Amino acid sequence: MLxxxxxxxxxxxSPLLRTIGLTKRYGDFLANDSIDIDIWPxxxxxxxxxxxxxxSTLVKAIYGLIQPSAGEIRWQGKRIVLSxxxxxxxxxxxxxxxxxxxxxxxxxxxNVALGLDGRESFNDMSARxxxxxxxxxxxxxxxxxxxxxxxxxRQRIEIVRALMQDPKxxxxxxxxxxxxxQEADQLFIVLERLRAEGRAILYISHKLEEVKRLCDTATILxxxxxxxxxxxxxxxxASLARMMVGGEIKEVKAAAGRTTTVPRLVVNDLSLxxxxxxxxxxxxxxxxLKGGEILGIAGVAGNGQDELFAALSGERLxxxxxxxxxxxxxxxxxxxxxxxxxxxxxxPEERLGHGTAPxxxxxxxxxxxxxxxxxxxxxxxxxTAAALKTVDRATETFDVRKAKRxxxxxxxxxxxxxxxxxxxxxxxxxxxxxxxxxxxxxxAGAAAVIRQALLDLATAGAAVLVTSQDLDELAEIADRIAVxxxxxxxAPLAASEATRExxxxxxxxxxxxxxxxAHAVGA
Amino acid sequence: MELVEAIILxxxxxxxxxxxxxxxxxxxxxxxVLNLGVEGMMIVGAACGFAxxxxxxxxxxxxxxxxxxxxxxxxxxxxxxxxxxVNQVATGLALTILGVGLSGLIGAGFVGERITPAxxxxxxxxxxxxxxxxxxxxxxxxxxxxxxxxxxxxWFLYRTRAGLILRACGDxxxxxxxxxxxxxxxxxxxxxxxxxxxxxxxxxxxxAYTPFFIPGMTAGRGWIALALVVFSSWRPGRLVVxxxxxxxxxxxxxxxxxxxxxxxxxxxxxxxxLATIVVLVLLSRARSGGSTAPAALGTVFVxxx
Numbered sequence: 122m123l124x125x126x127x128x129x130x131x132x133x134x135s136p137l138l139r140t141i142g143l144t145k146r147y148g149d150f151l152a153n154d155s156i157d158i159d160i161w162p163x164x165x166x167x168x169x170x171x172x173x174x175x176x177s178t179l180v181k182a183i184y185g186l187i188q189p190s191a192g193e194i195r196w197q198g199k200r201i202v203l204s205x206x207x208x209x210x211x212x213x214x215x216x217x218x219x220x221x222x223x224x225x226x227x228x229x230x231x232n233v234a235l236g237l238d239g240r241e242s243f244n245d246m247s248a249r250x251x252x253x254x255x256x257x258x259x260x261x262x263x264x265x266x267x268x269x270x271x272x273x274x275r276q277r278i279e280i281v282r283a284l285m286q287d288p289k290x291x292x293x294x295x296x297x298x299x300x301x302x303q304e305a306d307q308l309f310i311v312l313e314r315l316r317a318e319g320r321a322i323l324y325i326s327h328k329l330e331e332v333k334r335l336c337d338t339a340t341i342l343x344x345x346x347x348x349x350x351x352x353x354x355x356x357x358x359a360s361l362a363r364m365m366v367g368g369e370i371k372e373v374k375a376a377a378g379r380t381t382t383v384p385r386l387v388v389n390d391l392s393l394x395x396x397x398x399x400x401x402x403x404x405x406x407x408x409x410l411k412g413g414e415i416l417g418i419a420g421v422a423g424n425g426q427d428e429l430f431a432a433l434s435g436e437r438l439x440x441x442x443x444x445x446x447x448x449x450x451x452x453x454x455x456x457x458x459x460x461x462x463x464x465x466x467x468x469p470e471e472r473l474g475h476g477t478a479p480x481x482x483x484x485x486x487x488x489x490x491x492x493x494x495x496x497x498x499x500x501x502x503x504x505t506a507a508a509l510k511t512v513d514r515a516t517e518t519f520d521v522r523k524a525k526r527x528x529x530x531x532x533x534x535x536x537x538x539x540x541x542x543x544x545x546x547x548x549x550x551x552x553x554x555x556x557x558x559x560x561x562x563x564x565a566g567a568a569a570v571i572r573q574a575l576l577d578l579a580t581a582g583a584a585v586l587v588t589s590q591d592l593d594e595l596a597e598i599a600d601r602i603a604v605x606x607x608x609x610x611x612a613p614l615a616a617s618e619a620t621r622e623x624x625x626x627x628x629x630x631x632x633x634x635x636x637x638x639a640h641a642v643g644a
Numbered sequence: 645m646e647l648v649e650a651i652i653l654x655x656x657x658x659x660x661x662x663x664x665x666x667x668x669x670x671x672x673x674x675x676x677v678l679n680l681g682v683e684g685m686m687i688v689g690a691a692c693g694f695a696x697x698x699x700x701x702x703x704x705x706x707x708x709x710x711x712x713x714x715x716x717x718x719x720x721x722x723x724x725x726x727x728x729x730v731n732q733v734a735t736g737l738a739l740t741i742l743g744v745g746l747s748g749l750i751g752a753g754f755v756g757e758r759i760t761p762a763x764x765x766x767x768x769x770x771x772x773x774x775x776x777x778x779x780x781x782x783x784x785x786x787x788x789x790x791x792x793x794x795x796x797x798x799w800f801l802y803r804t805r806a807g808l809i810l811r812a813c814g815d816x817x818x819x820x821x822x823x824x825x826x827x828x829x830x831x832x833x834x835x836x837x838x839x840x841x842x843x844x845x846x847x848x849x850x851x852a853y854t855p856f857f858i859p860g861m862t863a864g865r866g867w868i869a870l871a872l873v874v875f876s877s878w879r880p881g882r883l884v885v886x887x888x889x890x891x892x893x894x895x896x897x898x899x900x901x902x903x904x905x906x907x908x909x910x911x912x913x914x915x916x917x918l919a920t921i922v923v924l925v926l927l928s929r930a931r932s933g934g935s936t937a938p939a940a941l942g943t944v945f946v947x948x949x
Contacts, residue, residue: 186822206824222819224812226939235812236823239805 659891668841680736683866684743693847714843
């Protein structure tokens, strides 16, 4: 292991925060196994690791949300025991959560007030809020309720709230996961400014290019232990990934000479009113997806992806049958089961509760989507042997790791459950596969297996529609990429033309056309 | 004239227990807890309130008995639903069944006894003003207190930091916990406040409404109070309007029977609930986003440590 003294900057002084042998035990499970980490003032320190590596547990302990089972935390050289987050905040530790800790039905100002310790009046606080948001270029309207705001704006509240405590040390948990590339760039400017002010930042991410660009130091966790502390600028993305995973990741390869065939999924001018309170209206969505082709849909979360999935899967029906055409048959008015019978398969974003019934066994979950077109149901009776066989096939083909042959869905890890769900659908040999966020929250190994499976399915002649917020993923597997924004879908770009800049502009709601239009006017 | 004044007076009297109980339940629900045991807490409050007043001869001490009894009942609820994370709906229903039985037991010895009911305010000159005099200046202490209570709750919820924290717990307990607020402790206090109000509202019945105790005398007022909280869409301002409206409906129902209007009394009794459903539908259509109910209402929270 390397010693972690970055660039000699604060050589000789003690680190701002140091954990020594920090351990957190849940029953028999060691979420953190004696972790030592040093954070110095004026550095951006990346915390890398796969899901379940123990990153969240570590920062929760540093922020006082959980008590470590063993080991200690030293703040400016002195041992501290944090009774809770408010004590951490008092000492100058701030945190921006991955899943925002905001209150949807309260205003921006109220949300900010709740994150502070309440020693100043509401009016003074509001004035300071306006000042901080101006200083750092993070505009906010204090009177609006949170549910009305975009994801990027919500994150701004979290950041401003943390900055208002004037923290010496700020923890950011995957801050760019929900941002467009341009929004992320703006965030980096703010973070670089905070670093220049001498504050320390602990930056959790698994976007390695971002870490290489921004961070001074990186600590890598795997399976609850610290693997390495290094300078990310001297590493390559591949070497960082190796340390995170503990081995090589299989490269995803598309088979050469994939040919596209007939259109298998066609959407014609699909418009749909939102189904629920916070929903998005789909407006005039049209695209054509041929067999052998993967179409990626990029976009910031909450721009209509869920609504589009519901409209395609038949969870929400369209009045006009012709809006969704599966295998040449108008299916807009057909139920989920009828669409499955046409050869379509669907993998929703949420694994537990949408993709599977959490407390039901895998065989029962296989049956839930497979009953319409498989041998698992015979004259209304369940063929248990056939259902179990489906589970076994999915397990073998997709390397699903589980404790017993037929456990409850909820007992599987995210990656393994996702492999099972994707496997369950692919084994049905669908003509059309609609999949939403296929590798969200999945470890790198499982993600590679799933992406490869999608590519293989397309090679076999199926039409695959992938919705994802991960642009790298889309670049890796999609032939064409379209962007959804405010319920409207852009024209698809060929994957070779879809640069991050172009996609980022579309994701932020800009159009690629005005430039050309301006040229036309000029000419 | 006389009749109008009499009707207004009886509407106020009928509305006051609804207003007090619903104000308490509003605070409980705003913290994210659904306590369906209002009826049970009220009826125990009624029995204990009457017992207290009969034993000491003091209406004030009777009211205190009611408050303590309601609080004790709510503590039992808090222990089950918050401490042990039992389903809130089931616990609340059990609390009502328990309360009805318990009040019969406590009140058995007092059935048929009478007390001197709470005195009404009397200010010479003012109380004698026709039509409005007795309505404004001739009520009992409970009526004035109920209005002060509601104003106090409004001020607490929207003008104090503690109120903001309570609303935050009701909106998203995970976030509130992540920010370091003791969600379960805050909710326990809110449940206790709801219990105290329900107990007081129950005690109002034998102490001021009728000067005697009979088993089951709350007669579904706890359920109306619950409906009222939904009707008000969890806002104190609308709660007053709703309470007097619902009170008026119950009085109208009595008068309608007296006048021989051909509407079945059962229909009139059902009106508050029907009105609640209509209001819910209208509200959800009017508001395009956000939720009118506290988002975490009725959900179990177990903090991880």
